[in-house]
Amino acid sequence: MSIGSGTERRALVVEDDDDIRALIEYTLxxxxxxxxxxxxxxxxxxxxALDDPDLITLDLGLPGMDxxxxxxxxRAITDAYVVMITARNDPIDRLIGLETGADDFIAKPFxxxxxxxxxxxxxxxxxxLADGPADAPVPPSSPPSSPSSHEVLQHGVLRVDVDGRRAFKDSQELSLTRTEFDLLTEMMRSPARVWSRETLLRSVWGTEWASDTHLVEVHVANLRRKLxxxxxxxxxxxxxxxxxxxESPEGHPSG
Structure with a gap:
């Protein structure tokens, strides 16, 4: 079922509880x-595959495929935002969900x-992203050119084409989720700055909820792994x- 005003922004609600599904549908x-x-x-x-949504709300406790x-x-087929929703309050569930590719996590009742x-x-x-799903495999390619209209950041062997939403380590393009890309971009804009978890929450996630610092920790860990x-x-x-x-550029060995 689809409801809405015909705007180009599309959302997919994945929820097996009829009442909660109706609430999320109406809210969005x-x-x-x-x-x-x-x-x-x-x-x-x-x-x-049919609708290419911009946002997905996803119930953790789905029957069958959870x-x-x-x-x-x-995550293999879409770069949409994923907000995972769960009735369970186990921190392990949150960590696994975020490591799997969810951008945010909300506990029921919300x-x-x-x-x-x-x-x-x-x-x-x-x-x-300009080039397909956030976590899809990306073939090696050369770093993007940097016309004056583009913001391009360079730090050691890392290069980010902000407007093209492409990140490179040496000449290898990195396969980052949207949140990982924004996190890397934010820190590379002021690489010598010490970024507190709370500051990153505000600048990347746009949230003031101090209890959500786990979002930063998990996504930083995922980013480090992909780097x-x-x-x-x-x-x-x-x-x-x-x-x-x-890290200082001197700490980035090339190759």
């Missing part, structure tokens, strides 16, 4: 989304105003008790 429709709703992971995969597996499969606020914060910044960090090569340094900063 009032924000101008054209909303499609389904009640299973398999139906969600089909709907994404929200974690659904999210994992969705307030419709909170959902609106989180969605609005996500869409304050352009997030659509290929190891003992010999560090790109994001943890400043104990404060937050994170970019």
């Amino acid at each position: 429709a009032t924000q101008g989304f054209l909303v499609t709703a389904v009640d299973s992971g398999a139906a969600a995969l089909e709907a994404v 929200g974690i597996e659904t999210c994992r499969r969705l 307030d419709a105003h909170e959902l609106k606020a989180r969605v609005n914060a996500m869409f304050r910044r352009p997030r659509r 290929g960090e190891n003992k010999a090569a560090k790109y994001v340094r943890t400043v104990r008790g404060v937050g994170y900063r970019m």
Whole structure:
């Protein structure tokens, strides 16, 4: 079922509880989304292939294929924002969901105003990637050119074409989710700055909820993994008790 005003922004609601599904549909429709709703992971995969949504709300406790597996499969075919919704309050569920590719996490029962606020914060910044799904494999290519109309950031072997939404390590294009891309871009704009978790929450997620610092921690860990960090090569340094900063370019061995 689809409801909405015909706007280009599309949302997919994946929820097997009829009342909660109707609430989320209504909430998103009032924000101008054209909303499609389904009640299973398999139906969600089909709907994404047909509608190419900008936002997906995904119930963790789906019957059959659960929200974690659904999210994992969705991330192979879409770069849509994914907000995972769960009745369980286990921190492990949150961590697994975020590591699988969810951008945010809301626990049931939730307030419709909170959902609106989180969605609005996500869409304050352009997030659509230029070259397909966020986590799809990307072939090696040369770094983008840097015409004057483009913001291009360089830090050691890392290069970010902000407007083209492409990130490179040496000549290898990185396959980042939208949140990982925005996190890297934000820190590279002021690489010597120490970024507190709370500051990154405001600038990347647009939220003031201090309890959501786990969002930053998990996405930084995912970003480090995709950057290929190891003992010999560090790109994001943890400043104990404060937050994170970019490692100095001298700490970035080439190759």
